[in-house]
Structures are given as C-alpha cells and as structure tokens.
Amino acid sequence: MFAETLFLGASLIAIVASVGMLVSRSPVRSALWLILTLIVIAGLYLTLQADFIAVIQVLVYAGAIMVLFLFVIMLLNLGEMPDLERVDFKKGVGFVLGVAVLTLLTYIGTTAALDFPASSSDPATTGTATAIAKSLFTQYALPFEMIGILLLLATIGAVMLAKRTFE
Amino acid sequence: MMEIPLSWYLSLSGVLFSIGVMGVLFRSNLIVILMSVELMLNAVNLTLVAFSQYLGDVSGQILVIFVMSVAAAEAAIGLALVIAIFRNKLTVDINNINLFKH
Amino acid sequence: MNLQLLVVLIVGLPLVGALVNGLIPLFYAPARQWKTLIGAVGSLVVMVPFALALYLFSQGTGGLPDVAALYTWMAVGDFSVSVAYRVDELSLIMTLIVTGVGGLIHVYATGYMADDRSFWKFFAYLNLFIFMMLNLVLANNLLLLFLGWEGVGLCSWLLIGFWYDKRKNSAAASKAFIVNRVGDFAFLLAMFIVVRDVGSLDFDAVLAGTAGMSAEAVTMVVLLLFIGATGKSAQIPLFIWLPDAMAGPTPVSALIHAATMVTSGLYLLARMSPMVLMAPDIMVLIAIIGAVTALVAATIALTRSDIKQVLAYSTVSQLGFMFMAAGVGAFFVAIFHVLTHAFFKACLFLGSGSVIHGMHHVEHELRHRGYDGAFDSQDMRLMGGLREFMPVTRWTYLLSTLAIAGIPLTAGFFSKDEILFKAFEYGYDGQLYAWLAWAIGLGTALLTAFYMTRSYMLTFEGSGRWPMPDQVHPHESPRSMTLPLIVLAGLAMVGGFIGLPKVAEKLGFSNWIHGYLAGHAGHAGPVAEPELHAHVPVGLEIALILAGSLIAIGGVVWAWRFYGRYELGGDELVQGRFGRLYRWWKVGYGFNELYDRTVVRPVISSAEKLFAPFDQRIVDGLVNAVARVMQAFGWLFARLQTGVVQNYALAIVLGVVLVMLLLVF
Numbered sequence: 001m002f003a004e005t006l007f008l009g010a011s012l013i014a015i016v017a018s019v020g021m022l023v024s025r026s027p028v029r030s031a032l033w034l035i036l037t038l039i040v041i042a043g044l045y046l047t048l049q050a051d052f053i054a055v056i057q058v059l060v061y062a063g064a065i066m067v068l069f070l071f072v073i074m075l076l077n078l079g080e081m082p083d084l085e086r087v088d089f090k091k092g093v094g095f096v097l098g099v100a101v102l103t104l105l106t107y108i109g110t111t112a113a114l115d116f117p118a119s120s121s122d123p124a125t126t127g128t129a130t131a132i133a134k135s136l137f138t139q140y141a142l143p144f145e146m147i148g149i150l151l152l153l154a155t156i157g158a159v160m161l162a163k164r165t166f167e
Numbered sequence: 168m169m170e171i172p173l174s175w176y177l178s179l180s181g182v183l184f185s186i187g188v189m190g191v192l193f194r195s196n197l198i199v200i201l202m203s204v205e206l207m208l209n210a211v212n213l214t215l216v217a218f219s220q221y222l223g224d225v226s227g228q229i230l231v232i233f234v235m236s237v238a239a240a241e242a243a244i245g246l247a248l249v250i251a252i253f254r255n256k257l258t259v260d261i262n263n264i265n266l267f268k269h
Numbered sequence: 270m271n272l273q274l275l276v277v278l279i280v281g282l283p284l285v286g287a288l289v290n291g292l293i294p295l296f297y298a299p300a301r302q303w304k305t306l307i308g309a310v311g312s313l314v315v316m317v318p319f320a321l322a323l324y325l326f327s328q329g330t331g332g333l334p335d336v337a338a339l340y341t342w343m344a345v346g347d348f349s350v351s352v353a354y355r356v357d358e359l360s361l362i363m364t365l366i367v368t369g370v371g372g373l374i375h376v377y378a379t380g381y382m383a384d385d386r387s388f389w390k391f392f393a394y395l396n397l398f399i400f401m402m403l404n405l406v407l408a409n410n411l412l413l414l415f416l417g418w419e420g421v422g423l424c425s426w427l428l429i430g431f432w433y434d435k436r437k438n439s440a441a442a443s444k445a446f447i448v449n450r451v452g453d454f455a456f457l458l459a460m461f462i463v464v465r466d467v468g469s470l471d472f473d474a475v476l477a478g479t480a481g482m483s484a485e486a487v488t489m490v491v492l493l494l495f496i497g498a499t500g501k502s503a504q505i506p507l508f509i510w511l512p513d514a515m516a517g518p519t520p521v522s523a524l525i526h527a528a529t530m531v532t533s534g535l536y537l538l539a540r541m542s543p544m545v546l547m548a549p550d551i552m553v554l555i556a557i558i559g560a561v562t563a564l565v566a567a568t569i570a571l572t573r574s575d576i577k578q579v580l581a582y583s584t585v586s587q588l589g590f591m592f593m594a595a596g597v598g599a600f601f602v603a604i605f606h607v608l609t610h611a612f613f614k615a616c617l618f619l620g621s622g623s624v625i626h627g628m629h630h631v632e633h634e635l636r637h638r639g640y641d642g643a644f645d646s647q648d649m650r651l652m653g654g655l656r657e658f659m660p661v662t663r664w665t666y667l668l669s670t671l672a673i674a675g676i677p678l679t680a681g682f683f684s685k686d687e688i689l690f691k692a693f694e695y696g697y698d699g700q701l702y703a704w705l706a707w708a709i710g711l712g713t714a715l716l717t718a719f720y721m722t723r724s725y726m727l728t729f730e731g732s733g734r735w736p737m738p739d740q741v742h743p744h745e746s747p748r749s750m751t752l753p754l755i756v757l758a759g760l761a762m763v764g765g766f767i768g769l770p771k772v773a774e775k776l777g778f779s780n781w782i783h784g785y786l787a788g789h790a791g792h793a794g795p796v797a798e799p800e801l802h803a804h805v806p807v808g809l810e811i812a813l814i815l816a817g818s819l820i821a822i823g824g825v826v827w828a829w830r831f832y833g834r835y836e837l838g839g840d841e842l843v844q845g846r847f848g849r850l851y852r853w854w855k856v857g858y859g860f861n862e863l864y865d866r867t868v869v870r871p872v873i874s875s876a877e878k879l880f881a882p883f884d885q886r887i888v889d890g891l892v893n894a895v896a897r898v899m900q901a902f903g904w905l906f907a908r909l910q911t912g913v914v915q916n917y918a919l920a921i922v923l924g925v926v927l928v929m930l931l932l933v934f
Binding site (some may be wrong): 003004007011014015018019021022027030031034037038041044045047048049050052053056057060061064065068069072073075076078091094095097098099101102104105106108109110111122123126127131132134135136140143147150151153154155157158159161162 | 170171174175176177178179180181182183184185186187188189190192193194196198199201202203205206209212213216217219220221223224225226228229231232233235236237238239240241242243244246247248249250251253259
C-alpha cells in the first residue's frame with residue numbers, strides 16, 4: 001500500500017513537472033522543471049530497486065547533462081519566448097498525434113506486459129553495481145569501449161562545432 | 168517482492184514519452200526541443216529498467232547506461248550546434264531556421 | 270600442355286590484347302602515343318595463339334574432335350548451351366589462317382597505321398576481331414558460333430567506319446551492318462528450327478539429330494544457313510556491302526574483308542556439311558548462286574579503276590568460287606580455297622595498301638609543291654610505272670596476281686582447279702547443274718586472270734600518270750609492311766602443294782588437305798563428302814587441268830599484252846567492244862540502284878510520311894507527358910519540403926503512430 005502511494009505520488013510529480021517543462025515560457029524554467037522530472041525518475045528507479053541506475057541518473061542526467069543545458073541557455077542569454085500562443089493547423093495535428101501516441105503507449109503498457117513469467121532472481125541483486133559491472137566488463141566489454149570512443153568523438157565534434165565561425 | 172505492477176511503470180513511461188513528443192512538436196525553442204528529447208529518452212530508460220528488474224536480467228540496465236552515454240553525446244553535439252546556429256542567425260527559434268530549404 | 274589451357278590461351282590472348290590496347294589508352298591518354306608498345310602487344314597476342322595452334326596442329330587430333338568445355342553459358346529447362354571450344358581438323362585449319370594471316374596483317378598495320386592518331390583504337394578493334402573470329406571458328410555449338418558471327422560483324426562495323434569523320438565511311442559501315450542483319454536473321458531462324466527439332470545446338474548433337482528431322486526441316490535449315498552465309502560472305506543478293514566496306518583502312522580490308530571474316534559463311538557450310546548434303550535442292554542453289562556471283566563480280570571488277578574496288582569484287586568473285594565448291598559437295602576444296610585465297614588475297618590487299626601508302630606520299634609532295642587539283646590515292650588511273658619505285662611491292666603483287674589467276678603450280682592453281690574439277694566430277698556423276706556451274710566457273714577463271722593482270726599492269730607497268738611524274742615519285746614502304754608481303758607471297762606460291770590434284774595419286778602423292786579434312790582410311794574427318802558413283806577417267810582429268818592452265822596463262826598473257834600496249838586506253842577499247850554490257854557492269858548490274866528503289870527509298874519515304882508525325886506527336890508526346898507528370902509531382906512534393914524541422918518531426922511521429930497501429934491491431 002505504501003509502495004503504491006509512493007509510486008502514484010512520484011508519478012504525479014513527474015507528470016506535473018514534465019508538463020511544466022512543456023509549457024514554461026522561459027527556457028531556464030523548462031530546464032528546472034526537467035531536472036525535477038529526472039530526479040523523480042531516479043526515485044522511481046529506487047522503487048524498482050535499481051540503485052545503481054538511480055545514482056547514475058542523478059549524477060549524469062540531473063548533474064552533468066542538465067548543467068550543460070543551463071550553461072548554454074545562460075551563455076546565449078535567451079529571454080522568454082512567446083510559446084504556445086499561436087494555435088495553428090500544425091500544432092493541432094501535433095496535439096492529435098501526441099494524444100494518439102499517449103493512448104497507444106498506455107494501451108500497450110497496460111495490456112501487453114501482463115503475462116510475463118515471474119523472475120526467480122531477487123531484483124535487489126540484479127540492480128546492484130556489482131551485477132552491472134560484471135556484465136558490463138565481460139559480456140558488453142566491446143560496446144562499452146565503443147561508447148567510450150563515441151563520447152570522445154562527440155567531445156571533439158562539440159568543440160569543433162562551437163569553435164567554428166560561419167562566414 | 169514487487170508490489171507495484173509492471174504495467175504502471177509502462178503507463179507512466181508512455182505518458183512521459185508522449186509529453187516529450189508534444190514538446191518536440193509544439194515548442195519552437197531549439198533548446199527546449201532538445202530537453203524534450205531527453206525526456207523521451209528517460210521515459211524509454213524507465214521502461215528498460217522496469218523490464219530489467221521484473222525479468223531479473225541485467226542487460227536492460229546495461230542498455231540504459233549506453234542510452235545515457237548516447238544522450239550525453241547527443242546533448243553535447245546538439246548544444247554545440249545550437250551555439251553555432253545562434254552565432255549565425257542570432258536566434259534559436261526553430262521557425263526561423265530552415266536551412267534545409269536552401 | 271592440356272587442351273583446356275591451350276584453348277583458353279588461344280582464344281583469350283586476343284581478348285586480353287584488345288582490353289589492354291583499348292582500356293589503358295582510353296583512361297590514360299599519354300599511353301596513346303606508345304605506339305611501339307601497342308603494336309607489339311597487338312601483334313604478339315595474335316602470334317602467340319598462332320604458335321600454340323601450330324603446336325596443337327603438330328600434335329594431331331587423333332581423329333576425334335577434342336572439346337574444351339569452359340562453363341555452362343545458359344541452361345533453360347532441357348536446353349543448355351556451354352561455352353565450349355571444339356578442336357578438330359577444320360577448326361584448326363581456320364584457326365591457323367586467322368591467327369597466322371592475322372598476325373602478319375597486325376605486323377603490317379604497325380607500319381601502315383603508324384601516323385594515325387587512333388593507332389591504339391585500331392589495334393584494340395583488330396584484336397577484338399581476332400577474338401571474335403576465333404570464337405566463331407572454334408565454337409562447339411551454333412550459338413557460340415553465332416556470338417562470334419555477330420562479334421566479327423560488330424568489329425567489321427567499327428573498322429569500316431574507323432575514319433568516322435568522313436560521312437561516306439560511316440555510311441559504308443552501317444550499310445555493311447544492315448545488309449548483314451538480313452543474313453543474321455536467317456541464321457537465327459535456322460537455329461530456332463534446330464532447337465525445335467533437335468533440342469540442342471551442339472554440333473555433334475545437331476548433326477546426329479539431322480537424321481530424325483523431316484526433309485523439309487533440313488531443307489529449310491540449310492536454306493536459312495545459306496542465306497546467313499550469303500550475308501557474311503558477300504554473295505548475291507547480299508554482296509553489295511563488301512565493295513563499300515573498302516572504306517576501312519587497308520589492313521582491315523585484307524584481314525576482315527578478304528582473308529577471314531568473309532570466309533566464315535564457307536566455314537559454317539563446311540561445319541554443317543553432313544546436313545547440307547541432305548538438302549540437294551539447296552546445294553543446287555548454292556552452286557548456282559556461287560557461280561553467278563563469281564561471274565557477276567568478275568565482270569564488275571573489270572570496270573573498276575579504284576585498286577581496292579577491283580580487289581573487293583575479286584574477293585566476291587573468289588568467294589563465289591568457294592560457294593560453287595560447297596554447292597557441289599566439295600567442302601574440303603572450299604576450305605582449301607579459303608586457305609590459298611587468304612594468302613594471295615591478303616597479299617594483294619596489303620600490296621594495294623603499300624601502293625596507297627606510296628601514293629599518299631605522292632599526294633603529300635604534290636600539295637607541298639602547290640598542286641591543288643583533285644587527287645585520289647587509290648585510283649589506278651593516276652598510277653602506273655610503280656615497279657621502279659616499289660620493287661618489293663611490285664614483285665609480291667605480281668606473284669599474288671599469278672596465284673589468283675591460277676598460273677600452274679601457284680597456290681591458286683591447285684585450289685581453283687580442284688574446284689572446277691570437283692564441279693565437273695559432280696556433273697559427270699549425274700548432277701547436271703554442276704556442269705553449268707563448271708562452265709560459268711571456267712569463264713570466270715579467264716576473266717579473273719584478265720582483270721587481275723589488268724590491275725597489275727595499270728598499277729605497276731607503263732609510266733607514271735600522276736601529275737609531275739618526273740619530279741615527284743612514291744617510295745617503297747617500311748620493312749614492317751614489306752615483310753608480311755614477302756611471307757604471304759611466298760605462301761601464295763607454295764601453299765597449294767597441300768592439295769594436289771587427284772591425278773597426282775598415280776605418281777604416289779596424296780591430296781593432304783583432302784585426307785586431313787574429309788578423312789582417310791579408318792578415320793572420318795569433320796567435313797562430309799557426297800558419294801560418287803562414276804569416276805572421271807584420268808585422261809579427261811589431265812585434259813581439264815591443261816585446259817584450266819591454258820585459260821589462266823591465256824588470260825594473263827592476253828591482258829599483259831593488251832594493257833601493256835594500250836595502258837589506260839585498254840579500258841576504252843573494252844568499253845567500245847562491249848558497249849551496253851560494259852555500262853551494265855560499270856553500274857554493278859544495278860544492284861545498289863535496285864535496293865535503293867525497292868527497299869531504301871520506300872522505307873525512308875514511308876518513315877517520313879507515316880512515322881515522323883507518329884514520332885513527333887505520339888512518341889515525343891508520351892515522353893513529354895511523362896516529364897510533365899514528373900514535374901507536377903515535383904511541384905507537389907516541393908510544397909511538402911518546408912525546410913522547417915518540426916514539420917519533418919510531425920511526419921516522423923505520424924509514421925510512428927501508424928507503425929504502432931499496425932503492430933497493435
């Protein structure tokens with residue numbers, strides 16, 4: 001009962017925060033709303049007993065990536081933008097499509113996943129750093145290295161892009 | 168053990184994903200669009216972790232780590248692009264950026 | 270060495286040569302100037318196969334054809350065609366002619382074409398021709414033969430139109446190609462019938478399956494094959510392309526339009542000889558067409574003043590002799606004449622090339638000295654007296670002239686005499702049409718001696734008739750050109766001894782080529798022969814040989830004295846003697862005019878009246894309509910390309926929704 005309440009509360013905050021991100025006129029506020037969402041999602045990971053991922057979520061997303069976003073927003077010194085004011089055909093179509101995605105995903109989520117066989121292993125052991133590290137450095141060692149290279153390339157690319165001036 | 172049904176997580180993930188989609192479709196600020204993409208990625212991550220825990224298979228969480236790395240790379244490149252475009256056009260309004268047309 | 274490898278080398282090397290000579294200079298322009306290298310490669314890839322063919326020849330075939338099957342070309346249901354090469358006596362002889370004479374002509378061409386800017390292209394084409402010709406003669410089935418048949422047609426087209434910047438040349442090339450299409454179409458039809466009735470195109474299977482075919486089908490196939498042969502081998506009614514084909518460079522005329530390609534029709538008939546013998550009606554047609562062609566072409570040759578035209582009509586005439594031989598069932602003699610003809614006619618053509626080369630020099634000098642009148646370096650009326658300036662060319666040309674005239678003991682004597690004798694023998698055996706052919710052939714032999722001696726006399730004897738003959742004169746051609754002349758003239762002298770007349774058997778000699786091709790005791794050759802019931806008495810045969818010799822000698826001596834005395838005036842005397850007939854000869858019996866009236870002009874005018882509007886309105890209209898539809902769609906889709914990223918995102922999401930709907934429901 002407690003867990004359900006916790007989940008529902010967290011979900012509510014996440015949804016409200018992400019809608020907040022969606023409707024805020026100032027990008028800084030959007031970013032802050034998003035950070036709240038991400039932190040709540042980290043909490044949801046905890047309810048799933050995926051401790052390691054929860055920590056990484058806070059560190060990488062809420063920490064690193066969102067700081068980068070805020071940094072850029074402030075660097076560009078963006079003011080408030082007139083958002084969601086004009087309702088035109090495009091936005092209408094977008095809304096219909098968004099609702100369609102929502103409906104379909106919810107439908108799939110509530111109907112499709114119900115008949116999984118129950119896992120024998122303890123979820124608490126699956127989500128530990130030990131388990132993840134074991135798998136990451138043995139079975140997934142090669143993709144792990146590739147991800148390293150990808151990040152390096154992204155760093156170089158970002159530097160090049162930001163440095164270059166367009167004539 | 169797992170008191171909350173899996174479908175709850177999946178539904179929440181679906182809701183967050185849809186909000187992300189709408190963000191991409193509605194907002195005209197490039198940076199906010201990038202943030203919406205991040206939200207969509209997070210929604211997917213939530214699904215992956217939920218499945219991983221319910222099935223007792225750690226691969227899902229490995230995948231989440233990869234998704235996060237890619238998201239970090241994407242954010243870095245995306246924001247660098249935003250800066251480059253801003254330098255050039257002095258705007259991050261996507262309606263004023265239609266380089267594809269030229 | 271194993272056969273497979275040898276055959277691959279023989280057939281493949283010319284192709285390699287064609288690719289090397291064609292592709293490297295095409296993509297690397299400086300290589301076009303490496304003429305020594307190109308000439309050496311071009312000649313070697315023909316000479317090495319000649320050496321290999323000689324090796325095969327020396328090994329002997331042991332009586333059975335060796336088949337080198339490389340791979341299956343196509344297999345459809347029960348029907349399959351392999352790329353397989355057949356080495357037997359017939360194909361070996363043809364391979365030796367093609368590569369041997371071909372090699373000499375390649376060497377000659379290194380000298381003749383030395384100043385041409387498309388030297389590389391010439392050798393690429395020439396090598397490709399040799400490759401195609403080898404496919405033709407070595408093929409083990411009709412389809413591969415047909416591939417070579419079309420391939421040599423293509424190369425002929427490329428080479429006739431080699432100097433394509435003159436409209437006349439490309440027109441001649443197209444004429445050759447189009448006229449050949451008629452024959453090729455017949456060939457295709459013949460193959461269809463064979464496939465229908467026999468189910469295979471392999472020579473062994475076809476010849477074995479002939480027994481099971483109805484007489485009408487056999488007659489039809491042989492007729493169609495013969496029509497195909499009249500196209501390629503320039504017989505009435507399709508001979509009109511060959512004289513025009515002289516527009517090509519002279520080595521081409523020597524190689525393709527004298528020694529090799531035009532003989533492929535004979536090769537085809539010889540290859541299918543067992544089948545041909547089963548269609549006696551068509552044999553009558555073949556013999557008569559051959560004889561008439563020989564006569565017609567010989568009379569036209571008498572009136573020509575262009576040295577290459579004379580040789581071209583002479584080639585048509587000699588091919589007529591060969592068909593005459595085929596028509597009386599003497600296929601081995603036809604091949605024998607192909608062989609000797611390759612020697613002396615190649616030599617004559619190359620000699621004429623050497624003369625033209627010299628006359629080009631004269632023209633060049635004349636222009637240099639300010640002469641600005643018309644000058645045709647191939648016109649015999651402007652030649653004369655060249656014997657002083659071009660001794661090697663003169664002697665080789667003279668020897669070849671004697672050979673083609675049939676002066677005793679030269680190569681042409683043996684083969685031509687054998688043709689006439691075989692015709693007589695077949696007539697003696699009861700096939701009276703052969704006597705008709707024989708009589709025409711005898712008359713043509715006299716004409717041949719006469720007109721060939723005429724061409725020699727007008728070119729080399731007398732005094733120079735070009736402008737300023739005392740200041741300007743031609744010079745002998747380089748050694749690369751005279752050497753092949755000497756070799757070919759030598760062969761034209763001695764080449765006939767491989768086919769001694771029957772009477773020599775009494776002296777203990779045998780007719781080697783007869784035994785080789787048609788088989789001898791205990792082993793059957795690839796070429797069939799009719800069974801004869803009556804035999805010509807020895808005395809009569811000797812009389813025939815004497816008559817043939819006398820005709821040849823008489824013709825040569827007559828022309829020699831006639832043109833020796835009157836030079837150019839001789840032509841006028843002949844014209845005065847024959848009057849209307851001569852005019853008839855002069856216009857080539859009106860064949861060109863006839864085709865022009867009945868085929869070319871109706872086609873063109875109906876095209877103008879009927880198809881030009883059709884083309885403009887409907888064909889062009891359709892094409893334009895398609896373009897307009899494309900334009901409309903382009904305009905429509907351009908509306909969608911707003912360049913606004915969000916619209917694209919919208920489209921993506923729409924796609925996602927649709928895919929999800931598909932997955933869910």
